[in-house]
Amino acid sequence: MAVATVVSSPSAFTSIVTLFGVGVLVTEFLMLRAHLLRSQVRLYMVQSSLVAAVALATGIEQGNSGLYAVSALSFIIKVVIVPMVILRLMRVDSADLSQSAIMKLPSMLYIALVTAACGFFIGVPFRTASVIGRGTATAGNAVPIDIAIVLVAFTLIVLRRDVISQVAGFFSLENGITLFSISVARNMPFITDVATFFDLLVAAVVFGLLMRLHHMKTRTLSTHVLDRLKG
């Protein structure tokens, strides 16, 4: 009830969504420097919790019951099931991923910052293009941050050459897109959300299996060794 009261004010709602969006972006920057499998998975759990919170807050603000379900599904699948699947399939908790970066950490952070800034400016026009809930203080204001999250996820995948970080990057990318859809496409048919979550679940299992296969074949989590196939 208290939450409902807080988010019923447009400015409070906008602040909460923006704050959580920035939180997601920060977790991505932390992912750039995470050295352990378990650290990456924990950061993903935190990030997904924030996404679930944005969905809940938006659902309350808009009175959209579909978003309650999206929030619940996000939490159950992304915070509980996907991390569990990844950790069960990859029993290499202590593996050090610190050597997987293709450049030094400050350089990576600099690139990620520039990328985030680009994403922010690309997303600005969407603040006015947000059509659902037009005329109210909507989550459409968070679109620039959502685009920044998507682009920083790409840099994570490119700059870290280990299978764990690349998968974390892909799931972050998916979180960014989920935030974007909450911002601008929140009235989409619920079946779309269900199908997307199902797909995410399947993807988590397959990524986990392929990571395990890679580790069994190469005895490393690094993708530096994937250089047999060329030309």
Place this chain on the structure above:
Amino acid sequence: MSAGTWLIGIVVVPAVATVLSYLFTSVVRRVATVVSGLATLALSVMVAVRVAGGGRVVAGTLFGADSLSGIFLLVTAFLYAATAIFSIGYLGGSRGMGELIGRVGQVVRQGASAGKDGDSEEASQQWAVSDRFDKRFFTGINIFCGAMSAALILSNLSLVWVAIEITTVVSALLVSLEDTDGASEAAWKYVIIASMGLGLSLLGVFVLYVAAAPVLGSSHALQIGYLAHVHGLARGTVELAFVLAVIGFGTKMGLAPMHTWLPDAHSEAPTPVSALLSGSLLAVSFYAILRFEQVTVLNVGNVFPHDVLLAFGVLSLLIAALFLLVQRDMKRMFAYSSVEHMGIIAIGAGFGVPIALAGVMLHVVSHGLAKGTAFFGAGSFKIKFGTKDISRISGGLTALPWSGSLLLAAVAALSALPPFALFRSEFMIVDGGLSAGQDLGVVVLLVLVTVAFAGLSWNTVKIILSPDRPNGPSMLAPGSPAISGSSGPSGGLGTGGGLDAGASQGGGHDSPGTAVSASVDGTIPPGSSDNSVIMPLEVAGSQGLCAWMVVPMLAGVVGLVLLGLHPPADFMRLVDSAARELTGRVAR
């Protein structure tokens, strides 16, 4: 039975085959997969005929098909059926029964012979591993084909995306199935690159929703039936959605420069999977792009979407043509040929006039037939010679008269030589380019296609028509180790014999079920030792198996000739109708 029921059948039949493949024995898997493939093909043909004159078949709000769906359904279903049949020969049709009886024989022998415990246990383990591979293969094939078919008949664009993403994760597992280092590497690159691309395309779907929701309303904003005719969407937003879709789905379609996963995945996957990836999956991704193009043309005009497609098409064709000249791996060569043909298709779509678009539709179907046939042939050669290395293969026509001849025909078709359908389709695309005033584009197309033709035909002639080198590596000796590092299906399962005499000589390597290696006359090769107990059964079974591998190739070549010389009237009506759909001129 209503037409809507046919659509539901196209999704339900592969789902049933998936369950049967997972739960039951290898014989049931094979029967279920072949029946499912043929049934899906029959249903797809019925749907295609129904929508050939225009209009739309629907099943509730979830499924719907128009002539554009019909074209892509035909090629997907044909390759599903062809791959199911080919796989029986490729994996060894007698594996189920033969190995089961052989295993029983081992157990009986174990009782009569002391000191054989280890051998028996090993044979038992091999059988178990073989069965696991078999189960994963057929289950995966059915899910893969079911998801591709579903993508073509789902009515909601976001669900189309979900189905295509499912094809990615399932096919990545199929690519890794042979458990080699190369397969593992290819599968990882594929799943990461394709998933990143599909992430962008999902963003494109949501951006399109932003544009369409104010006009169509929330519930219809992503319904294909509505999007195909909507006007008045915000120009900038639609353009952004289109670019995201082309980059995202284009990654899966194999458009350069996002194509880098394609040669790896296609060359390292089991051959039947390569055929599906190349002939069908790329086309399904193109289908998704065309759905975005429909909306973009209606709301932005022709110039922007056609320029984008032309740019990606020319780049793809250029890169593929150059890489085709230097390929040394047979399957990799066909993979680059796929990039080439996706480039041609994108260029044809970029020309944008009805004749070129009709050519594109014909090209999609013809490429599926030709590439499926080519990969099937490459698989037969890999089994026969134990390598994909072009420099180590010679005398193909002598060694494999049927598969060699049909592979040669497929390559001639891929090179757009008459009388095959790709000649007709490329002619239509060129004609369209000239009538659209795209003279420069036509010149670039013709030059690059000629370069690609040189690379493809030179390598194929070396493989098939050059005389067998007396001291070359050439054919595998009976029982010799084949396909090093591969633990998949190919060698040793006696997949030849019959039509292509000698093709069953694939040696016994370390793959599951490779207890089987014998010459065609049934003699037991050296080193077969204890596994000899099951050999007569396998060899007897293998004599007729070659037909399983040749018939799908023959069907592909016959289809190419038919579509090239005298395409059925209903098919051409379908092609014309799909072209009209794309130009927004379809009659309602």
